[in-house]
Amino acid sequence: MTPRRPARLVVLVSGSGTNLQALLDACADPSYGARVVAVGADRDDIEGLARAERAGVPTFVRKVGQFTSRDHWDRAVTDTVAGFEPDLVVLAGFMKLVGAEFLTRFGGRVVNTHPALSPSFPGMRGPADALAYGVKVTGCTLFVVDAGVDTGPIVAQRAVPVEDDDTADTLHERIKVAERAMLVDTVGRMARAGWTVEGRRTRFGDEG
Structure with a gap:
């Protein structure tokens, strides 16, 4: 799929929004x-929302507890996100699993990161398990959500060496640095070149 330019990103967050800030920058x-x-x-009242507001980006909050079921919450999030007509949805530290309706509406256009x-x-x-x-x-790893x-x-991966004196926290902090760079580089490439998902393979439009 090759989005129109500039590609429209909707970013979902649950915390401080450092990955969001990297994308905004x-x-x-x-x-x-x-x-x-x-x-x-x-x-x-999270910093991720404050970052968006400082950048003049519209925000919305949909709490699970506001809805009678998880399915109703998923439908509300899906409808709200759809209203912004995204080319790509980025889960940037979003701590809820999106549901079937969300994935049906935005299949192949939702990406998330994983610190391994x-x-x-x-x-x-x-990081602790590694x-x-x-x-x-x-x-x-940056992957298309299923x-x-x-x-x-x-979609993309970056390697981070494990040092002999690492703790789970120090290792995770170095992974986060690599993760932000990977996210920014890859989302930009997806926006500019387009992408396709074929089975387990993700290809960019600028690949021969």
């Missing part, structure tokens, strides 16, 4: 090829 350059048209969250080299160490404890296993190299947990087709 990149989008300030017209040559990047994308702009953030909305930022959504599942919580009030998928398919290794899925779930919330990627450290406990004793690997010498871990990293981060119905599983960190199981979607891989």
